[in-house]
Amino acid sequence: MLSRLTPPPRPTPSTLRPQFMTQSTLRLGAFFYATGHHIAGWRHPSSEADGGINLERYVGWAQKAEAAKFDLVFLEDGTGIRDSNLRSSERTARSTHFEPVTLLSALAAVTSRIGLVATTSTSFNEPYNVARRFASLDHLSGGRAGWNLVTSTTDAEAANFGTGGIAQHADRYARAEEFVDVVLGLWNTWDDDAVVIDRESGQFSKPDGFRPLNHRGTHFEVRGPLNISRTPQGQPVLVQAGSSGPGKDLAARTAEIVFTANQTLDEAVDFYRDLKGRMAGFGRAPDDLKVMPGLFPVVGRSEAEARAKFEALQDLIDPVVGLALLERMVGGFDLSGYDPDGPVPDLPEANGAKSRQRLMFDLARREGLSLRQLYLRIAGARGHSQIVGTPAQIADEMETRFRAGGADGFNIMPATLPGGLDDFIELVLPELRRRGLFRQDYEGRTLRGHLGSRPPAGFGAAAPRPAG
Amino acid sequence: MLSRLTPPPRPTPSTLRPQFMTQSTLRLGAFFYATGHHIAGWRHPSSEADGGINLERYVGWAQKAEAAKFDLVFLEDGTGIRDSNLRSSERTARSTHFEPVTLLSALAAVTSRIGLVATTSTSFNEPYNVARRFASLDHLSGGRAGWNLVTSTTDAEAANFGTGGIAQHADRYARAEEFVDVVLGLWNTWDDDAVVIDRESGQFSKPDGFRPLNHRGTHFEVRGPLNISRTPQGQPVLVQAGSSGPGKDLAARTAEIVFTANQTLDEAVDFYRDLKGRMAGFGRAPDDLKVMPGLFPVVGRSEAEARAKFEALQDLIDPVVGLALLERMVGGFDLSGYDPDGPVPDLPEANGAKSRQRLMFDLARREGLSLRQLYLRIAGARGHSQIVGTPAQIADEMETRFRAGGADGFNIMPATLPGGLDDFIELVLPELRRRGLFRQDYEGRTLRGHLGSRPPAGFGAAAPRPAG
Numbered sequence: 001m002l003s004r005l006t007p008p009p010r011p012t013p014s015t016l017r018p019q020f021m022t023q024s025t026l027r028l029g030a031f032f033y034a035t036g037h038h039i040a041g042w043r044h045p046s047s048e049a050d051g052g053i054n055l056e057r058y059v060g061w062a063q064k065a066e067a068a069k070f071d072l073v074f075l076e077d078g079t080g081i082r083d084s085n086l087r088s089s090e091r092t093a094r095s096t097h098f099e100p101v102t103l104l105s106a107l108a109a110v111t112s113r114i115g116l117v118a119t120t121s122t123s124f125n126e127p128y129n130v131a132r133r134f135a136s137l138d139h140l141s142g143g144r145a146g147w148n149l150v151t152s153t154t155d156a157e158a159a160n161f162g163t164g165g166i167a168q169h170a171d172r173y174a175r176a177e178e179f180v181d182v183v184l185g186l187w188n189t190w191d192d193d194a195v196v197i198d199r200e201s202g203q204f205s206k207p208d209g210f211r212p213l214n215h216r217g218t219h220f221e222v223r224g225p226l227n228i229s230r231t232p233q234g235q236p237v238l239v240q241a242g243s244s245g246p247g248k249d250l251a252a253r254t255a256e257i258v259f260t261a262n263q264t265l266d267e268a269v270d271f272y273r274d275l276k277g278r279m280a281g282f283g284r285a286p287d288d289l290k291v292m293p294g295l296f297p298v299v300g301r302s303e304a305e306a307r308a309k310f311e312a313l314q315d316l317i318d319p320v321v322g323l324a325l326l327e328r329m330v331g332g333f334d335l336s337g338y339d340p341d342g343p344v345p346d347l348p349e350a351n352g353a354k355s356r357q358r359l360m361f362d363l364a365r366r367e368g369l370s371l372r373q374l375y376l377r378i379a380g381a382r383g384h385s386q387i388v389g390t391p392a393q394i395a396d397e398m399e400t401r402f403r404a405g406g407a408d409g410f411n412i413m414p415a416t417l418p419g420g421l422d423d424f425i426e427l428v429l430p431e432l433r434r435r436g437l438f439r440q441d442y443e444g445r446t447l448r449g450h451l452g453s454r455p456p457a458g459f460g461a462a463a464p465r466p467a468g
Numbered sequence: 469m470l471s472r473l474t475p476p477p478r479p480t481p482s483t484l485r486p487q488f489m490t491q492s493t494l495r496l497g498a499f500f501y502a503t504g505h506h507i508a509g510w511r512h513p514s515s516e517a518d519g520g521i522n523l524e525r526y527v528g529w530a531q532k533a534e535a536a537k538f539d540l541v542f543l544e545d546g547t548g549i550r551d552s553n554l555r556s557s558e559r560t561a562r563s564t565h566f567e568p569v570t571l572l573s574a575l576a577a578v579t580s581r582i583g584l585v586a587t588t589s590t591s592f593n594e595p596y597n598v599a600r601r602f603a604s605l606d607h608l609s610g611g612r613a614g615w616n617l618v619t620s621t622t623d624a625e626a627a628n629f630g631t632g633g634i635a636q637h638a639d640r641y642a643r644a645e646e647f648v649d650v651v652l653g654l655w656n657t658w659d660d661d662a663v664v665i666d667r668e669s670g671q672f673s674k675p676d677g678f679r680p681l682n683h684r685g686t687h688f689e690v691r692g693p694l695n696i697s698r699t700p701q702g703q704p705v706l707v708q709a710g711s712s713g714p715g716k717d718l719a720a721r722t723a724e725i726v727f728t729a730n731q732t733l734d735e736a737v738d739f740y741r742d743l744k745g746r747m748a749g750f751g752r753a754p755d756d757l758k759v760m761p762g763l764f765p766v767v768g769r770s771e772a773e774a775r776a777k778f779e780a781l782q783d784l785i786d787p788v789v790g791l792a793l794l795e796r797m798v799g800g801f802d803l804s805g806y807d808p809d810g811p812v813p814d815l816p817e818a819n820g821a822k823s824r825q826r827l828m829f830d831l832a833r834r835e836g837l838s839l840r841q842l843y844l845r846i847a848g849a850r851g852h853s854q855i856v857g858t859p860a861q862i863a864d865e866m867e868t869r870f871r872a873g874g875a876d877g878f879n880i881m882p883a884t885l886p887g888g889l890d891d892f893i894e895l896v897l898p899e900l901r902r903r904g905l906f907r908q909d910y911e912g913r914t915l916r917g918h919l920g921s922r923p924p925a926g927f928g929a930a931a932p933r934p935a936g
Contacts (some may be wrong), residue, residue: 045665050665053697079596081695086680090673096663096697105573106608109523124594127627128547137565139521142573162595162689195564197518199511200476202786205558212554221630227549228562229521306653318670460642 026390026402026437027290027299027409027451029259030065031074032058034094036416037296038324038380040316042093046419052097056107060420063109065114068425069185070401070444071450072115072146073107074239074259074411074468075100077424079124080157084332101133115238115447117146117257122175124152127182128222131319134236135228143232147183148239148259149285151176152310153352154332165353173246178217180238180254182456184211184456187235206228233300235455237447243271243355248419251289252278256453258410260293260384261359263366268293268406288453290441293401294384299423308390313415314376322375340372379413391431399437494604494870495728495758495919497585497727499542502562504884505764506848507785508792510561516888523574529886530575533582535891538908539918540583540614541575542707542727542879543568544549547592556792569601575860576609583915585614585707592620592629595650596690603696604656608609611700614726615651619644621820622800634820639724640715647687648706648722652924653681655703657693657726666710674826701921705915707904711739711823719757719884720746724921727879728761729827729852731834736761736767736874758876761869762852765862766883767882767891772916778856781883782844790843797846799825808840827851848883859899867905 035042035051051057053424062073077100078379081089089095095376100118108116116137120130130147136303151172152158158166167175194209210265213224240255242248252275262268276286298313300306319340327335331350344364350357360383364374380386401407414420433439444450470784503510503519510517519525530541549557558564568586576584583639584605588598606613613821619640620626626634630661635643651855660678708723710716719726720743730736744754766772788806806813812832818825828851830918832842850884855862869875882888900906912918 014861040670042665043670045667049667050663053663055608055610059577078695079680079689081693086678086693087675090675091670094674095673096658097677097695098607099696102573102601102604102608104567105570106577106735109577126629127596128594129593132567133570136570139566139572140523142523156613159691161594161691170750190564195518195521197510197514197561199517202511202559202789204510204561205516205563207555207558209558210549210554210563222628223548223550223627225554226568227563227565229505274908316670321670323725337679393931417508452503452553 005180009432019333023287023408023452024075024436025439026398026432027292028070028438029292029409029411030240030421031061031076031294031411031413032061033192033279033413034097035078035094035418037382037413038220038319038415039092039321040313040379041416041420042415043316045314045417047416049093049205051417058419059110059358060096061421062114064418064421065112065153068429069439070114071409072117072447073104074117075119076148077103077119077121077244078154078157079152079381080160081123082154082156082328084156084327085324088320090316091321101137104145105137108137108144111140113144113442113445115144115146115237117148117237117447119148119150121152121171122179123167124157127179127220128186128226131226132181132187132228133436135226135231138231138236139228139232145231145233146165146237146239146257146447148177150239150241151182154195154328169244169351170246170355173250175219178219180250182213182215182217182220182222183252184235185215185230186222186226187225190214190230192234195229195403197241197282201378209369233318233446233448236423237451237455247355248275251275252284253282254287254456256448256455258289258291260291261356261385262293262406263359263385265361265404265406268401269404272406282456284456285454288456290451290453292409292411293407294381294413295398295410296381296384296386296413296415297424297428297429298380298388298420299391300393301390301427302390303393306390310380310404313380317376318380322379323371325379325382326360326371326375329356329360335371338371344369344371344374356383376410383412384413389451391427394428394435395431395435397433399435402437489753491876491920492904493579493902495539495760496881496906497540497542497543497760497877498538498889499528499531499879499881500885501544501881502560502565504613504888505850505881506883507560508782508786508847509884509888512781512884512887514893515884517561517884519885519935520561525885526566526571526575527578529889530579530582531888532893533890534579536897537907538582539570539877540585542571542616543587544616545587545589546622546625547589547620548622550624550796550882551792552624552795553792555874557787559789569605572613573605573608576612577606579727580610581612581910581913583612583705583918584609584703585612585915586615587616587618589618589620589625590647591640592625595647595688596654596694598694599651599654599694603694603699606699606701606704607696611916613699613701613936614705614707614725614915616709617644617678618709618855622796628766637712637819637822638714639791641710641718643687644716645686648718650681650683650685650690652703653683653698654690654692654694654770657681658698660698660702663697671817695722701914701916705919705923714821716743717745719743720752722924723757724916724919724923725758725760728759729824730761730874731827731831731853733869733872733874736880737872740874750924752924754920756924757860760877760879760917762849762850762881763866764855764880764881765884765887765892765896766848767859767862767894767895767921769858771857771861774856774858778848781848783848785844790847791839793847793850794839794843796830797824797828797851803839807840807870811840812837812839812842817864817934824851849881852881859895862896863899863903866900867903870905875898
């Protein structure tokens with residue numbers, strides 16, 4: 001079939017215990033992008049095309065995901081319209097959308113169990129502000145907040161912040177490393193039990209229950225303390241997506257979820273082993289980080305029905321939009337001068353999203369795709385795994401990757417919203433539950449409770465006091 | 469009585485038509501600070517002392533204010549704990565609280581009519597991010613967002629952003645002026661009717677319906693467009709509080725609400741005339757800006773009951789907390805070396821909140837207050853008008869200032885939450901309604917609809933296209 005991973009033999013018992021794996025069920029995220037992950041999804045009747053700026057739609061989608069017991073809702077973000085050509089942006093649903101932390105704050109008020117993960121860039125924000133906002137979201141949601149830390153990778157975003165183009169990869173990561181340390185430090189400026197509210201004595205929080213951070217680094221000087229107390233989760237869950245060496249080290253040191261894209265089972269297993277293998281060096285147990293790659297499913301009761309659904313979406317792709325997507329995915333290079341039916345040209349290494357660019361080149365080479373074929377190929381999953389098939393076929397793929405030690409779970413990217421989400425919930429989830437791969441109900445009340453992980457900085461421990 | 473304005477004679481018809489006034493009823497904001505505006509409010513049984521980090525409490529307060537038809541909820545903010553002495557902060561409820569834009573986003577999901585105004589500083593944020601967040605809040609709330617633009621005034625806040633102390637007053641305002649222009653410009657990068665969602669043709673937004681801003685100024689370079697479309701209000705309502713010359717000019721040019729503090733009726737009328745008089749120079753009508761000073765009411769069925777309520781709160785003031793509050797109000801100067809029962813010393817002019825410092829000195833001089841008397845005097849209203857009395861007395865004061873042309877409405881600062889809010893709603897609002905000074909129900913669906921104002925940039929008009 002069009003977009004299968006490597007063929008999925010049902011695993012034999014001897015393959016069921018790969019290194020590093022202890023959990024017995026999948027973690028599942030509901031990844032909401034625009035009004036569906038397929039680039040033409042908004043044109044399909046199964047989408048609510050105004051969802052990007054209509055809270056009611058998002059409430060409906062989030063409440064469906066919660067009723068289905070997803071671990072989390074995941075919102076990506078960019079700090080600007082990322083197409084260099086605004087005429088192509090006019091033809092996508094993604095040009096206008098809620099800022100994700102405000103959106104999840106609204107959803108916090110109308111959901112009660114599902115985790116809420118928002119993306120915020122370290123490139124154009126101050127760590128004090130980011131630490132506050134996610135701490136606030138964690139309090140608002142009763143312990144369900146997660147921060148997907150990214151570095152911004154496009155000049156189109158940088159141009160909204162006067163920085164004269166995106167910083168070099170190494171500089172972005174150096175800033176991100178220090179940024180996350182400051183944020184973790186600020187979340188630790190309050191003790192767990194600091195707030196005592198003793199009306200009688202007038203002591204609102206216990207003596208010395210919060211204290212300065214006094215961070216002085218290369219990029220930031222931040223005194224602290226934070227003006228919001230320690231959160232229900234101790235600290236919000238950190239999520240990361242970087243797949244470069246520095247990206248993997250940062251994740252191994254600080255993340256509890258890694259969102260990634262791997263095209264083949266071998267790549268997925270290699271990535272998983274590499275990442276979890278790095279954790280011991282930072283004093284962490286492998287199970288405290290969940291690898292949750294993106295997964296773009298198109299589900300049909302039969303393979304033919306699934307394929308027909310997929311082809312209906314593919315037929316809606318506007319060539320202008322497809323090419324603009326591809327340009328963004330290979331690092332912002334202008335592809336308009338190339339023959340759409342010719343091979344993918346050799347391009348210099350991107351300064352932006354290196355691993356995404358590499359993924360595109362590998363995919364084109366492996367499958368021998370022309371430019372047009374490549375944009376058609378990525379219009380749905382955008383480099384993530386794409387499975388078009390029956391519930392059993394999709395469950396097979398998920399089970400195979402899970403049992404082979406290539407994933408702890410998946411971020412499900414519905415092609416359209418709510419249609420694609422409904423399909424996954426109604427058709428695939430029962431099959432996963434039948435196989436014992438997904439739980440029947442929530443077991444915890446916090447995002448970290450759903451994950452079953454421990455935070456890097458040690459929830460419950462008081463932060464070290466600064467010397468001064 | 470302790471804390472009256474100038475005596476309020478009931479106005480005669482001849483005094484009823486001051487220059488600039490056209491509206492016939494008051495605008496009312498519910499100003500929520502910590503768990504009550506009185507610094508010891510959290511210690512009083514009529515407060516929900518954990519409200520700063522408990523969403524349920526805020527939902528309750530906001531829904532009460534909405535049921536009472538308040539025009540808006542108003543949240544102040546600081547980018548850090550503002551006491552230089554953390555030991556005093558441990559003894560206040562304000563050391564831990566939600567970040568206001570996230571909190572109002574949550575409240576947007578569970579309210580439907582009341583306006584939602586959050587404070588965000590121009591000092592330690594990027595205009596693109598601020599424009600996005602408030603546009604997002606306006607979409608989330610269906611057109612109820614307001615941004616209270618402030619410049620940060622304390623070194624304690626600056627220390628969280630590595631800027632080596634707060635900027636000079638003139639520099640803060642120069643940055644704020646340019647900041648607000650960029651934000652207004654970004655809100656105008658999308659036409660009102662840009663989003664068309666034509667599934668058939670594939671045109672999500674109309675051709676050239678959004679465009680770059682291409683701002684290049686002294687402090688910011690911002691290309692745009694915003695990645696969120698024009699909001700239900702066209703643009704969120706701008707709120708300001710500056711009372712210096714540059715502050716008044718900025719407000720006269722861009723604000724639709726001015727939040728201010730005046731101690732006497734004469735001062736209030738002078739301020740009001742001065743501010744509204746500046747508007748013509750910016751091509752605006754006086755009625756498009758509402759002057760809404762803070763008002764701290766303590767309500768009793770009798771004057772004795774009101775006074776007893778107030779004294780009960782005053783008795784709960786911790787001297788350490790009172791002095792720390794005063795230090796902050798006079799510009800961050802250390803007062804610990806002075807005799808609490810001696811006169812307020814001469815201090816150099818503050819670089820921080822100049823008008824607040826001046827207010828403190830004027831108050832102390834006018835009433836001949838010692839340091840201790842001064843902090844007791846401001847522990848409730850913090851420089852805003854304080855009225856301790858019966859519903860009729862409070863309504864008298866409000867009516868007098870309104871009819872004399874000193875206010876278009878008030879931001880009500882309940883001493884405790886929810887107790888002080890309940891008192892105002894149950895006792896004072898019926899009196900105001902009896903006098904025809906406050907409406908029975910909402911007339912519009914947006915914050916701007918409640919205000920009856922027009923935005924400075926002209927809602928409905930397409931933004932001018934940049935030349936290039």
